[in-house]
Amino acid sequence: MPVNENAMRDAQTQAHTGADVPTAVASVPDTEGSESGVARTYARLAPLYDLMFGQVLEPGRRRMTTVVRALAPGTLLEVGVGTGLALAGYPSTADIVGIDLSQAMLARARERSARLPTHRIGIEQMDAECMRFPDASFDCVTVPYVLSVTPRPAELVREIRRVCKPGGTIVVLNHFSGSRAWWLLERAVRSAAEHVGFRSDFRYEEQILAHDWRVLALEPVNLLGLSRLVVLRNRA
Numbered sequence: 001m002p003v004n005e006n007a008m009r010d011a012q013t014q015a016h017t018g019a020d021v022p023t024a025v026a027s028v029p030d031t032e033g034s035e036s037g038v039a040r041t042y043a044r045l046a047p048l049y050d051l052m053f054g055q056v057l058e059p060g061r062r063r064m065t066t067v068v069r070a071l072a073p074g075t076l077l078e079v080g081v082g083t084g085l086a087l088a089g090y091p092s093t094a095d096i097v098g099i100d101l102s103q104a105m106l107a108r109a110r111e112r113s114a115r116l117p118t119h120r121i122g123i124e125q126m127d128a129e130c131m132r133f134p135d136a137s138f139d140c141v142t143v144p145y146v147l148s149v150t151p152r153p154a155e156l157v158r159e160i161r162r163v164c165k166p167g168g169t170i171v172v173l174n175h176f177s178g179s180r181a182w183w184l185l186e187r188a189v190r191s192a193a194e195h196v197g198f199r200s201d202f203r204y205e206e207q208i209l210a211h212d213w214r215v216l217a218l219e220p221v222n223l224l225g226l227s228r229l230v231v232l233r234n235r236a
């Protein structure tokens with residue numbers, strides 16, 4: 001189903017403009033050398049990430065940023081910003097914050113954001129399952145290719161709904177298992193996917209439909225429609 005333009009316009013009216021991006025309210029522990037499996041995995045992967053996952057996941061990122069530009073949010077949070085591959089596509093009118101657990105990935109995101117002088121971008125290390133932002137901080141929250149990587153996706157969902165304003169927009173980009181194309185490829189990609197912390201068994205019904213947010217639009221993206229872009233309205 002293509003992204004519903006009416007729903008996009010509807011959502012756009014919900015987005016407030018001009019608000020300051022909130023800053024973190026406490027200092028951040030450096031998890032890079034700690035027990036965090038995600039940080040360890042992405043410390044190893046960071047030098048190769050753009051080569052391995054830049055182009056192949058780019059069509060989904062491009063659709064996501066197109067949706068965000070149509071919404072024109074005043075404040076935008078990207079959860080799991082990684083090396084910052086989506087940053088250039090966001091509207092330069094937004095105050096943008098990108099967070100990630102991995103310092104190695106964030107170092108690359110900082111370099112990227114420094115090459116975008118027209119954008120206002122803050123990059124911070126933070127666990128998205130336990131964010132230091134106050135409630136209702138952002139008009140829009142994007143979650144590209146993170147939900148199936150984070151150790152406890154339900155905690156992450158709880159947190160993004162808390163920091164997103166009531167009636168604001170949450171955009172999730174992820175693969176979900178169960179489609180015919182995924183079933184065919186699952187065996188081939190399983191070991192590689194799990195090596196980078198990507199769950200291969202990840203169901204849309206359990207991860208998206210189980211929550212009481214409203215699905216505004218759902219669109220298959222990337223090769224063979226293996227990923228899905230899900231546009232959600234946060235509860236008012």
Ligand SMILES: C[S@@+](CC[C@H](N)C(=O)[O-])C[C@H]1O[C@@H](n2cnc3c(N)ncnc32)[C@H](O)[C@@H]1O
Nearest residue numbers: 042080082100101102105127128129144145150
């Ligand atoms: C597959 S990469 C996606 C990166 C980027 N969004 C992209 O489009 O390529 C997943 C990223 O999510 C981050 N991540 C996973 N769990 C996280 C969490 N709980 N809090 C913050 N970042 C997390 C990882 O460190 C990694 O950089």
